[in-house]
Amino acid sequence: MDEQERARLRAAIEASEGGALAPAAADALIRRMLTQSRTIAVVGASPRPDRPSHGVLRALVAAGWSILPVNPMPEALRDGVAGLPCYPTLDEAAAALPPGHHIDLVDVFRRSEECEAVAHDAVRIGARGLWLQLGIVSSAAEAIAREANMDFVQDRCPAIEMPRLGITGPETSVPR
Numbered sequence: 001m002d003e004q005e006r007a008r009l010r011a012a013i014e015a016s017e018g019g020a021l022a023p024a025a026a027d028a029l030i031r032r033m034l035t036q037s038r039t040i041a042v043v044g045a046s047p048r049p050d051r052p053s054h055g056v057l058r059a060l061v062a063a064g065w066s067i068l069p070v071n072p073m074p075e076a077l078r079d080g081v082a083g084l085p086c087y088p089t090l091d092e093a094a095a096a097l098p099p100g101h102h103i104d105l106v107d108v109f110r111r112s113e114e115c116e117a118v119a120h121d122a123v124r125i126g127a128r129g130l131w132l133q134l135g136i137v138s139s140a141a142e143a144i145a146r147e148a149n150m151d152f153v154q155d156r157c158p159a160i161e162m163p164r165l166g167i168t169g170p171e172t173s174v175p176r
Contacts, residue, residue: 010070018162021164024032026153027165028156029151030153030156030161030165031165031167032126032151033105033129033131033151033153034105034158034161034162034167034169034170035167036104036126036163036170036171037065037104037128037129037170038065038066038102038104038170039065039066039067039068039097039101039102039103039105040060040066040067040068040103040106040107041067041068041069041070041087041090041093041094041103041105041106041107041127042056042057042060042063042067042068042069042070042081042107042109043070043071043080043090043106043107043108043109043110043111043118044070044071044108044109044110045069045070045071045086046071046076046077046081046109047071047073047075047076047079047080047081047086052109052133052134052157053109053133054081054082055159056107056109056133056157056158056159057081057082057084058082058160059162060107060158060159061082061084061167063162063167063169064168064169064170065169065170067084067119068084068087068093068096068097068103069081069082069084069085069086069087070086070087070088070089070090070093071086071087071088072088072089075166077089078112089121090118090122090124090127091119091121091124091125094125096112096127102125102127103122103125103126103127103172104127104128104129105127105128105129105130105131106118106121106127106129106130106131107124107131107133107140107158108130108131108132108133108136108141109133109136110136111136112132112136112137112138112148113136113138114147115132115136115140115141116138116140116141116144118130118141119138119140119141119144119145119157120144122145122150123144123145123148123150127150128150128151129145129150129151129152129153130145130152130153131149131153131154131156131158132153132154132155132156133151133155133156133157134155134156134157134160135137135155136154136155137154137155140155141154142154150152
């Protein structure tokens with residue numbers, strides 16, 4: 001996706017989010033989604049250090065979030081991702097958590113056309129938020145998230161938004 005296409009998509013997203021008020025509202029939403037989450041599932045997490053999902057995952061771990069990589073590829077399941085065990089599905093990642101813990105946010109590194117299924121999975125496991133990474137836009141995933149009263153962000157990257165908004169990690173006072 002080139003810069004012109006990204007700008008066109010950003011303008012469309014901002015228009016649908018309320019136009020001139022969108023930047024402040026979007027910043028407040030992003031801040032809440034990140035600081036009030038403790039456990040993040042990264043769908044499409046790659047074991048390859050040269051992939052963006054790997055770098056973002058490592059940045060989230062370094063900032064203090066509990067991360068669950070999700071990737072059904074045999075290499076990821078066998079070797080894990082960035083030293084973390086990897087799960088083939090969101091359901092299996094959620095089931096691996098101790099009683100009383102849950103996945104707060106699902107961060108998606110998949111093609112736009114695959115996001116609708118991920119959104120359904122996120123709703124099923126009870127996630128509070130769905131985040132589609134930079135360059136990923138899905139009106140179907142957005143509709144599913146909105147219907148479930150789930151926070152939703154698309155075409156953004158938490159590793160970019162954290163320093164931009166001065167977010168250093170999850171709030172420690174957030175109840176599980």
